[in-house]
Amino acid sequence: MIDNLFIKDMVSSLGPKLYRVGIDMTLNQVVSYLIENNIPAAPVTKAGTKKDIIRQIEGFAILKDLVLHLKNNGENKIKDFMSDTVWQMSDNQYLVEKISVLHRKPAFVIKNSKEQYYATIFQKDVARYYYHITSRFMHIRAIESKISNFIYSINKEDSIYDLPLGDKIKVLFDDDTWNRSKIEFDRSRLHDILNKCANLRNEFVHYRDSDIDLEHLENSWKLIKTLLKHGGLIDFVEDVEQLSDEDRSGNHSQIVKHLLKSKKGMSKEEADKKAEEIWKNYLERNKERDALRQKEHEERWDEALKWESHNTLFEYSDLD
Numbered sequence: 001m002i003d004n005l006f007i008k009d010m011v012s013s014l015g016p017k018l019y020r021v022g023i024d025m026t027l028n029q030v031v032s033y034l035i036e037n038n039i040p041a042a043p044v045t046k047a048g049t050k051k052d053i054i055r056q057i058e059g060f061a062i063l064k065d066l067v068l069h070l071k072n073n074g075e076n077k078i079k080d081f082m083s084d085t086v087w088q089m090s091d092n093q094y095l096v097e098k099i100s101v102l103h104r105k106p107a108f109v110i111k112n113s114k115e116q117y118y119a120t121i122f123q124k125d126v127a128r129y130y131y132h133i134t135s136r137f138m139h140i141r142a143i144e145s146k147i148s149n150f151i152y153s154i155n156k157e158d159s160i161y162d163l164p165l166g167d168k169i170k171v172l173f174d175d176d177t178w179n180r181s182k183i184e185f186d187r188s189r190l191h192d193i194l195n196k197c198a199n200l201r202n203e204f205v206h207y208r209d210s211d212i213d214l215e216h217l218e219n220s221w222k223l224i225k226t227l228l229k230h231g232g233l234i235d236f237v238e239d240v241e242q243l244s245d246e247d248r249s250g251n252h253s254q255i256v257k258h259l260l261k262s263k264k265g266m267s268k269e270e271a272d273k274k275a276e277e278i279w280k281n282y283l284e285r286n287k288e289r290d291a292l293r294q295k296e297h298e299e300r301w302d303e304a305l306k307w308e309s310h311n312t313l314f315e316y317s318d319l320d
Contacts, residue, residue, distance in 0.1 A: 007098065007121075008091035010129045011110055013211070016119035018109075020045050020054065021061050027081060028074040034063045039122060041106040044082045053116045057086045057109055088117070102126045139217035140201045143224060147172060147194070150228040154180050166198045183227050190227070193220055 019042045021030045034042060041062045047054040059082035069081050087108045089098060102108065103123055110119040144165050151160045151171055160168060171177055173191050183190070197220050200212045255275040260266060266274075 005095040006091065007089060007093050007095055007110060008112075010095055010126070011091055011119045011121065013129055013132060014121075014125050016110075018054070018118055019043075019107075019120040020047075020057075020109075021078060022046070023058055023077070023079045023082075025078050026075050027066060027070055027078060030061045030078045031063065031066050031070055034061065034066075039107065039120075040064070041122075042120065043086070043107070043109045043117070044078060053118050055116055057088065057117060058082065059084050059086060060107065062106060091119075099126070136200075136204055136212055136214055136217060139214070139221050140197070140204060143194075143197050143217065143221055144168065144201070146221075146224055146228050150181075151177060165201055166195075169194045169198055181228075185223075185227050190223075193223065196220075 019037060019039055021033055021042050021044055023044050023046050025033075030042075034040070041060050043057045044059045044061050045054050045057055047056065058079070061078055061082050065083070066078075066081055073081065087105045088111060089101075089108055091110050091112055102121065103126060106123065108121045109117045110121055111117045147165070147168050148161050151168065152158070154177055160171060163171070169191070172181070172194070173187065178187060193216075196213075196216060200217060203212050255278055256268070256271045259271040259274055260268070263271070
């Protein structure tokens with residue numbers, strides 16, 4: 001079983017920083033500190049504010065509450081206006097169990113196994129960390145789904161959806177699939193790019209590494225989104241994704257116009273004939289049974305993905 005994410009994983013990814021104010025600071029000083037650091041709240045402590053670790057929290061200074069008292073009490077001590085509540089949690093707690101709490105409070109102080117407070121976490125930090133994780137997951141998922149659908153559009157084999165990403169890549173680059181794919185890109189180079197995507201996926205899913213190379217995934221997705229075109233017109237129009245919605249709906253004149261523009265030297269008669277062929281093939285490939293079949297494939301894909309990675313991203317979401 002792959003261990004779940006802990007609070008300390010989030011703190012480590014964000015870089016631990018302990019925001020806090022001293023109990024003898026004035027209201028003016030505290031409000032200025034919160035505004036300057038663009039934070040909604042901070043723990044109040046008797047310890048010196050230059051220490052990296054503290055053991056005792058007295059309460060919380062909450063900006064939205066303090067501004068109500070600032071006009072007539074600016075030089076008074078924060079201890080008279082702080083909240084008595086201490087929002088804290090241990091860093092060895094599972095993140096999935098605390099996410100529903102983290103987004104409801106303005107701030108939390110995080111303590112280690114020695115009961116020492118060493119970080120302050122805000123709602124924006126939680127959102128930033130979740131984006132850090134989910135952006136990688138979504139790119140991996142999109143890449144794998146694109147490869148699966150593209151291969152299926154060529155060989156119509158349902159089994160492709162059940163294969164691991166590495167095996168799907170092998171199928172894509174075998175001679176039969178590659179020769180029928182019409183991919184206009186260096187075969188070896190694309191192979192290397194997608195193999196790295198498979199390795200990053202393994203690091204993310206199996207080794208719980210949330211710091212995998214997002215830039216490579218983003219660039220890979222942009223590339224294969226352009227290269228791996230699939231659908232009813234792929235066998236006839238290489239630039240199918242440049243067609244408008246009206247073109248794809250079968251407007252004969254628009255398809256002819258596109259062919260004449262993209263195929264230099266093609267006559268009007270040839271374009272008419274080709275447009276009829278395109279539209280006929282488009283209709284055949286988009287019958288109701290194909291739509292239902294595709295839906296079934298997508299459902300099977302989602303189910304297989306959930307089964308394989310249930311200890312990663314799906315456990316990062318709020319069970320509540």
